[in-house]
Amino acid sequence: MDSTRKEWLLNALIAVALFVVPLWALMANEPFIITLATRIAILAIAAVGLNIALGLGGMVSFGHALYLGLGGYVAGIAAHHAFNGTPIFAGIPGTNQMLIIWAIAMVLSGALAAVVGALSLRTSGIFFIMITLAFAQMGFFFTLSWPAYGGEDGLPIFVRNQFPGMNTARPWDLFLIAYGVLIFSLAVFALLRAARFGAALMAIRQNPDRAAAIGISPFGIKLVGFILSGMITGLAGAMMADLTRFVSPAMMAWTMSGELIVIIILGGVGRLFGPVVGAALLVGFEVFFGGLTEHxxxxxxxxxLGVVLFARGGLIGLIAGRAQHG
Amino acid sequence: MSLALVLEQLLNGVQFGLMLFLMSAGLTLVFGVMGLINLAHGSLYMIGAFLCAAVAGATGNFWLGLVGGLTAAAAAGAVIEMAVIRRLYARDHLDQVLATFALILILSEAMRLIFGPFPLYLNVPSALRGTVNLGIVDYSLYRLALIGFGVAVALGLWALIAKTRLGIRIRAGESDREMIAALGVNIRALYTIVFALGAALAGLAGALVGAIQSVQVGMGEPVLILAFVVIVIGGIGSVKGAMVGALLVGVIDTMGRFLLPRFFASFLDTAQATGIGAALASMLIYLLMALVLIFRPKGLFSAHG
Structure with missing residues (x-):
């Protein structure tokens, strides 16, 4: 069996497993496991977003926590005002509707990613890593010292936001929403990768000069990739805030950006299901070893360290073999 | 707002900048010579501070602690270079970021295992306690000593790089790694020495700053990120750039936190002014970095053209 078919089979298995395990937990009345699966799904969505920039475009953004946090604060602030019945500003009311919050989170994240991307993409390599980190730190310190929405104490969401036809207070319903969005974002990633746009993005990653020589402008394509990437991560942030019913500057901390990269690397860079596997590994590791030792x-x-030094394709790479493309 | 207060804040900014320089110098040398981005540099700062506090606590002598912290950081740097970093020179930046991110996790937890979860405290040496009169302001003697120390180390580093054989090799390594290896310089040993030198400077900074802050796990990361800002502003690989960048960041950050809330207070009510001022002040150096990168994408003093 060639490695492409092996990877598709593996992907299908992962998708089924991520659905069946919480379904079993629902039957066995284990809400904790359903919530864990929801967390894996949401972290995976965030990492799918980063995977567009990092995996397809080769843009090592060390600041994607910025969009995660922005999405989180959109959800938190909208819910805060909806709960209090106060306008956000100039008469705009808060809302507790997830769909509206998601749309706003994605628009704002996309706009922020457009600004950050347009400035950062003037540089490359190590400078790109550091300037994206610096922009995320700017957001982190801003939320930390801005007193209106809790500052360093964070902002609680007292009542989880609503989704039409679902009872979001129930773990299983929330999981279904997160799972649905994950499958949707994976489909977006797969379509992008298969489209002319994805081909151009990957061509630029592999050789920007050659891509430019055949008429692909690296800057515009990379910027669009970066914006899409930020939008999906922002969406995940809004969902994450609703899962934990809390948003704080910690969502924008640089360690969060690091964790998103770690998720992608553990799963396998540029792989469709890499983020899902990576998120499951990270959360599983935390729960399993966190129960054994505080260290x-x-x-x-x-x-x-072992994965970086000795197993560069991540877990999917180990099982399904090396990717065919660079 | 008196002149004395402004002068005091300015001196604080210079002192902060010089400590940032000690951190940044190692980071920028390691990048300049080996092309490596090292996130674990903050962990070496932490090791310096912890070992200084532990030795000073056991012997009651700050200066022994300082030597202990510096030695431990240099030794840890040499070991880490030989065990891990060496395998990363040929890898891309993504692998370097991840492997050194892993090192942060490992070293932070190792410190927590050895020294426990609570912060350690390091006292200012008795000879440097109290204040000194500088005409219009009474300034902390220890902070003044830090400024002197920072200047002395910077001069020493300059002499090392400009005047010694090791310095010639470091400069040669920055301009062409393959060539100096071909000329018979033991490049592996040179890399280990440069890394350990950077680690020693970071450890020294950690030990010195440890006496005015608490010594705790995670203390290295905020400084690490500031050091990144410094070397991006100064130009990666340039020690002179690191000095200019460190002073700029130190002074602008300190003065921003001091002046901005007062500026907003002149036309807003106090609580609002404090909030907006503090929020803007904490973003100031990142704005500076963004501006530098927009107008000089390679930094102010780029070592590589």
């Missing part, structure tokens, strides 16, 4: 991050560090 689980030591072991996470050692595993990560």
């Amino acid at each position: 689980w991050k030591l072991w996470l560090g050692l595993v990560l």
